[in-house]
Amino acid sequence: MSGAARQTGLSLDTSKGRWVLLATVLGSALAGIDATVVNVALPAIGADLGGGFASLQWTVSAYALTLASFILLGGTLGDRFGRRRVFLVGVVWFALASALCGLAVSVEMLIGARALQGVGAALLTPGSLAILQASFGRVDRARAIGAWSGLGGVATAIGPLLGGWLVEVASWRWVFLINLPLAALVVAVAVRHVPETRDPSAGGASVDWSGGVLGALALAGVTFALIEAGSGAGVVVPALAVGVVAAGLFVVRERRARYPVLPLSVFSAAQFSATNAVTFLVYGGFGALFFLLVVQLQVVAGFGAVASGAALLPVTLVMLVLSSRSGALAARIGPRLQMSVGPVVCAGGMLLLSGIDETSSYALGVLPGVSVFGLGLAIMVAPLTAAALAAAPAAHAGMASGVNNAVARTGGLLAVAAIPALAGLGSDGFSAPDLAAGYPVALQISAGILLLAGLVAALTVSNELLEHDEPGLPEAPDAPEAIVSEHHLPHCAVGGPPLLCTCESETPGG
Helix, strand or coil: CCHHHHHHCECCCCHHHHHHHHHHHHHHHHHHHHHHHHHHHHHHHHHHHCCCHHHHHHHHHHHHHHHHHHHHHHHHHHHHHCHHHHHHHHHHHHHHHHHHHHCCCCHHHHHHHHHHHHHHHHHHHHHHHHHHHHHECHHHHHHHHHHHHHHHHHHHHHHHHHHHHHHHHCCCCHHHHCHHHHHHHHHHHHHHHCCCCCCHHHCCCCCCHHHHHHHHHHHHHHHHHHHHHHHCCCCHHHHHHHHHHHHHHHHHHHHHCCCCCCCHHHHHCHHHHHHHHHHHHHHHHHHHHHHHHHHHHHHCCCCCHHHHHCCCHHHHHHHHHHHHHHHHHHHHHCCHHHHHHHHHHHHHHHHHHCCCCCCCCHHHHHHHHHHHHHHHHHHHHHHHHHHHHHCCCHHHHHHHHHHHHHHHHHHHHHHHHHHHHHCCCCCCCCCHHHHHHHHHHHHHHHHHHHHHHHHHHHHHCCCCCCCCCCCCCCCCCCCCCCCCCCCCCCCCCCCCCCCCCCCCCCCCCC
8 A cells, every 4th residue: 555545544434534535525526516517507607798609618618628738737736745735725726716707797707717717626636536545544445436436426416406406596606606615614624634645756856837838728729729710710720820839849848858747658558548549539529418418408498407407317327327337347348349339329319319409308308318328328438447547557547547537628628619610509609599500410520429439449449458568658666555556546527427437446356
């Protein structure tokens, strides 16, 4: 076990252990809920603050952009300066940004505050899991991670329903302001009960600030160009040029940096690259659905905010029932079949959902599609996560999980930016006529991306687990004290469904 785990040796059966679990669950729930709940409030935000369809795209994308850009850097800062310290900074930062969101007087102010929220989420999200890894003893670590994953997934599932209720009975502003008391509770618990841990070997490491900034600039430039492409704005080409140049400089920087925020050498491992390519396509396919579905239900189909927020609950139920069985099956037969079939089943559910219009009822127009979609997720997500982690030595599972997480978030971010424009959703995209025409096209494009993901998985993913000496992966440390060891670590993709946090945290014999 890790040195930190030996020092504290927390048990989940003690009050101290349960307090630590509570702090990490509530902290990660802050970021997870805001990744989905804001979509329910978009029609109300548009009606109140104005701004076109692109402005509401940015309301979603600004958060995803900074979170995807800085999540790896957030993990590095925690390792060096203290995981509890960086976690607390992230929670407080997130709360202050949430207050700015709730008090926004213009859509531009809201977008800026959402970007700040994403930075806070990038600081607290990796810290929540790292605290569990470093604080609990070996026997209880897997149980703690499983509880963190399951409870966090339930909290994320409740988020859209709670958001819909707040929009209907109060205001869209409370979707953000409700984060303040929750953040205060997290800070109070963490200060009193969470032990401080850090990576002793990271004390002298330089932080790759340049890599973090260049990565964010690259994503920002490309995202801006994609979102504004539909308006024909003259800044599209310059923004794209900035993004491409920044991406090139990012690659150069990461190849030369002694402690890169993203070690590019890991992608020379064939299986790691293959699983992350599938991840990028899969979560790109999901992006437009979670952005547009609740809006389509409210603006075109006439559902209330609460009903729209509850629309995806069957996805959570299906995954709760089937995810563990899917993970066990993949452990027996290998991940390739499920990673190939799952996206195809998800595409079928998405095509069913593309038919939602003003005549649709929930029972006939929504439930069949979300049920099939949930089945596809249950087939695919646990094997996909496990395959991404198995593609790296156990000692580098934290790095593998972080990279896979960032890839997933980037896929969703770029999809939300690009697919609406490809579907013809322009500046009036939140009007009923525009949505009625563009929504089905957007979901058909997304279904095509998922079919491509299934094909890529079938052609490139192997059922054989990697040997830990595959070229391209970092050398595992000699000491058996890596904070992340044998556990399958879950990840949650921004913009994902209510439960994309799979509860597959098991020791090998578990």
